[in-house]
Structures are given as structure tokens and as C-alpha cells.
Amino acid sequence: MSPPSTILVTGGAGFIGSHACVELLDHGYELIVVDDYSSSTPQAFARVERIAGRFAGAVYELDVRDRPALSAVFDRHPVDAVLHFAAYKAAGPSTRRPVEYYDTNVGGTTALLRTMHEHGVHQLVFSSTAALYGDAGHGPLDEATPARPVNPYAASKWICEHILADVCRRCPEYTVLCLRCFNPAGAHPSGLLGEDPRGTPGNLLPYVAQVAVGRRERLPVFGADYPTRDGTGIRDYLHIMDTVEAHRIALDHLADEPGLHVYNLGAGRGSSVLDVVAAFSAACGRPVPYEVVPRRPGDVPELVADASAVARAWGWRPTRDLTDICRDAWHFQRLNPHGYTDSARRPNTKR
Numbered sequence: 001m002s003p004p005s006t007i008l009v010t011g012g013a014g015f016i017g018s019h020a021c022v023e024l025l026d027h028g029y030e031l032i033v034v035d036d037y038s039s040s041t042p043q044a045f046a047r048v049e050r051i052a053g054r055f056a057g058a059v060y061e062l063d064v065r066d067r068p069a070l071s072a073v074f075d076r077h078p079v080d081a082v083l084h085f086a087a088y089k090a091a092g093p094s095t096r097r098p099v100e101y102y103d104t105n106v107g108g109t110t111a112l113l114r115t116m117h118e119h120g121v122h123q124l125v126f127s128s129t130a131a132l133y134g135d136a137g138h139g140p141l142d143e144a145t146p147a148r149p150v151n152p153y154a155a156s157k158w159i160c161e162h163i164l165a166d167v168c169r170r171c172p173e174y175t176v177l178c179l180r181c182f183n184p185a186g187a188h189p190s191g192l193l194g195e196d197p198r199g200t201p202g203n204l205l206p207y208v209a210q211v212a213v214g215r216r217e218r219l220p221v222f223g224a225d226y227p228t229r230d231g232t233g234i235r236d237y238l239h240i241m242d243t244v245e246a247h248r249i250a251l252d253h254l255a256d257e258p259g260l261h262v263y264n265l266g267a268g269r270g271s272s273v274l275d276v277v278a279a280f281s282a283a284c285g286r287p288v289p290y291e292v293v294p295r296r297p298g299d300v301p302e303l304v305a306d307a308s309a310v311a312r313a314w315g316w317r318p319t320r321d322l323t324d325i326c327r328d329a330w331h332f333q334r335l336n337p338h339g340y341t342d343s344a345r346r347p348n349t350k351r
């Protein structure tokens with residue numbers, strides 16, 4: 001089976017999705033992109049096109065749960081494989097809106113699988129999350145670490161992985177690669193694309209960047225009483241360009257890895273919230289003010305990757321570190337002080 005050439009990217013206007021579009025275009029793939037713009041904007045594609053120097057792919061505004069609309073896309077285009085990013089991804093809000101998270105993330109994945117099967121498409125790269133490990137204690141986590149999700153977002157991704165594994169056991173025609181992302185962060189070095197969420201950022205890096213550029217007064221540090229070296233949460237921040245490079249490489253391996261395979265995507269380095277504040281202060285040349293507040297529900301003390309399996313299998317290792325992440329995130333925020341998502345039209349769907 002030859003490597004895929006036309007890729008359907010779900011959630012292609014989002015943070016990881018839009019950077020993945022640049023990576024795939026830079027490596028000669030043809031793209032079909034779908035997104036409901038509930039947490040993104042079609043303006044991302046204009047920026048993708050400026051960076052890649054080409055796009056001209058087909059873009060459809062749709063919710064992946066809308067099977068008739070999704071089926072029409074497969075009817076129109078010769079999809080070879082799917083890169084599935086479309087999902088709600090905020091740990092905290094998922095504890096307040098669990099049904100929406102399960103419906104969107106699990107329902108969206110099953111709707112996609114059914115539509116793929118109806119069109120004879122059986123190659124999928126599923127962007128999963130390390131959050132499914134839950135509170136797994138200190139030290140690097142490998143793929144054999146038991147899944148103990150502690151919030152509906154993480155649980156929804158774990159349920160998707162379970163469904164995908166069962167489908168692959170029963171249907172030998174499928175090839176599925178699940179990539180458990182630790183914490184993608186940073187921005188494209190051009191400064192044209194970056195993490196630009198609607199409204200108040202849920203994730204740490206965009207919030208810090210918005211404080212640094214003066215859009216927000218100070219960073220709320222969610223707890224300084226965790227059992228970590230400085231009391232704040234420790235995560236494995238992976239540069240977004242390393243993240244999407246791994247997703248692109250996964251597409252190249254769909255042809256030679258039938259069945260389901262799971263890989264951690266991380267740098268293998270833990271950074272605390274205060275480490276990130278210090279690194280970002282160095283990147284922007286001024287202190288980033290912060291205030292310690294109570295813990296956020298659904299958070300865990302530490303999540304750091306053992307990503308040796310993907311290095312052994314594909315020879316992939318991240319080449320960028322926290323300094324690169326903060327430099328690129330600051331470059332993006334400085335060039336886009338008010339971002340480009342919030343100023344864009346908001347669809348009539350609640351996030």
C-alpha cells in the first residue's frame with residue numbers, strides 16, 4: 001500500500017490542526033479540511049496559505065457529527081487517510097460540561113469512523129492526549145501506564161482509543177495510529193500562526209502570552225501546593241512544530257503498521273508553571289505578573305512523557321525546547337496582540 005497523498009484534516013482551523021496543515025502542505029500532501037469554527041476561524045487558512053505558499057485545498061464548515069455533510073465531502077474527494085483533531089480540549093471546562101465533551105469528542109469520532117467505513121477509508125491518525133494518564137505520579141510515563149482519566153475531556157479521548165482498538169481488533173482493514181500529545185505549545189516561527197483561543201485562554205502558554213502583551217493583567221497560577229519541586233503543576237511542553245511533524249511522520253507509517261498503535265508525543269522534560277513564567281519573561285524581556293489562586297478542578301500535579309517508543313519506531317525526536325516555545329509564542333503574540341480568532345465571526349454554536 002503506498003503512503004497516503006490526500007488527507008482529510010478534521011479541526012484543521014484549530015491550533016494543532018492549522019499548524020498540521022502547514023506541515024502537510026510543506027511536504028507535498030493535498031488537503032481537504034473540515035472545521036465547525038466553534039473555537040477557531042477560517043482566517044487561519046489564509047495564514048496557512050501565506051506560510052505554505054499554496055493551499056487551494058477544499059475547506060468545509062461542518063461538525064464532524066453531521067454524517068450527511070461529512071459523507072458529501074468523501075463523495076467529492078478521494079480521501080486516502082484522515083488526521084483527526086476536531087474535539088473540545090479544555091480539561092477544566094470539561095468538568096462543567098461533561099455531556100458536551102462526550103458527545104463532541106466520542107460522537108464526533110464514531111461519526112467519522114462510520115463515514116470513513118462507508119467510503120472505504122480505513123487509515124486514521126488520531127490525535128489523543130496524555131491527560132488520559134490522570135494522576136500517574138512523578139517521572140516519565142510510557143504507553144503501558146494505566147489510563148486513569150480524571151476529567152471528561154481526558155476520559156472522552158480514552159473512550160475513543162478504546163473504540164478504535166476494538167474496531168481494529170475486529171476489522172483487519174484498519175490502520176490507526178493514536179498519538180498521545182502531552183502539551184503542544186508555541187507557534188509557527190513566522191508569527192502568522194499560533195495558539196489563539198476564543199475568549200479567555202484555558203491553556204497556560206496563550207494566557208502567559210496575553211499577559212506579556214498587555215491583554216491581561218496577570219496570570220492566575222492554579223495552585224502552588226502540588227507535590228512538585230516548586231508546588232506548581234509540571235507538564236511536558238512540546239513545540240507545536242515538533243508536534244505536527246510527528247503527526248505528518250505518522251501518515252508516512254500508516255502503510256506499514258496495520259492495526260492500532262499508540263505512541264506518546266512529548267519532549268521528556270518537565271516544566272512547572274513558574275518555569276514557564278520565567279522562560280516567557282526571558283523571551284519577552286519583562287517580568288510576567290502572576291497570582292497564585294486555588295487549584296483548577298481536573299488538574300493533576302505532573303505529566304511528563306517517556307517518548308522513547310516513537311523514537312525507536314520512527315526515529316522522531318523533538319528538536320525544540322521551552323526557550324524555542326516561548327520565543328515563538330511571544331513572536332506570534334507580539335505580531336498579533338489581539339489575535340485573529342476573537343475578532344472573527346463566531347458561529348452560532350456554543351463552545
Ligand code: WQD
Nearest residue numbers: 089091129131181183202203204207220221222233273299
Ligand atoms: C498546564 C499547567 C495548569 C492555565 C490540556 C489538555 C491536553 C492538551 C493541553 C490538547 C497546569 C496550569 C494553566 C492558567 C495555570 N490539549 N495553568 N494557569 O491542562 O495540562 O492540558 O491542554 O492538545 O490534552 O489536557 O494544559 O495549559 O491548561 O495547564 O496555572 O491560566 O498550567 O494548572 O498545571 P493541561 P494547561
